[in-house]
Amino acid sequence: MQLDHATIVTADLETARRFFVDVAGLTAGARPPFSIGGYWLYANGRPVIHLIDATPSAIAGRATPRIDHIAFRLESADGWQTLLQRLHAADVPYQLADVPQMGARQAEQQLFVALAPGVVIEFVTALRDAHRS
Known part of the structure; x- marks a missing residue:
């Protein structure tokens, strides 16, 4: 599925x-x-x-x-940086949160955008890709 x-x-x-x-x-x-x-x-x-x-x-x-949120996964540091650049260019506010490593699952970074009342969009990537310059 x-x-x-x-x-x-x-x-x-x-x-x-x-x-x-x-x-x-x-x-x-x-x-x-x-x-x-x-x-x-x-x-x-x-x-x-x-x-x-x-x-x-x-x-x-x-x-x-009603939808609480939708999450999109970005698989590369370049994709994450492109998203951040677009958010800044469009002057879209967002919040970041780190998800700690849990067992074999690697640490991640989440980025949340409140698109409209009751609609939140989440983007997530590996923490190592979020902090890569």
């Missing part, structure tokens, strides 16, 4: 789209012609993030879903 995609319901589609494309490095791509506005955002040729319009008329009769 593998994660197919995550859906984020938001009242600010454009801000969310810009974050995932300009900062996280995903690509906006084809999306079926649903009756509710939104975007499908792709990584490695797959739509991994579905953004859906949360305006009252768009979700009438449906409970509003």
Whole structure:
């Protein structure tokens, strides 16, 4: 089993789209012609993030879903540094947290961005890659 995609319901589609494309490095791509506005955002040729319009008329009769957070793993120091540069260029605030080594599992660094109320995006990498210049 593998994660197919995550859906984020938001009242600010454009801000969310810009974050995932300009900062996280995903690509906006084809999306079926649903009756509710939104975007499908792709990584490695797959739509991994579905953004859906949360305006009252768009979700009438449906409970509003909520996601605590979505996490993306970066496997290289270069990828981590590129993410940090994009965050700084876009003036996006973030918080860092270190995850200590546990047994054979290596230490990691987490980076959290509060994209919107109730939606947090996490990026994680090996701690050795986070601190490499």
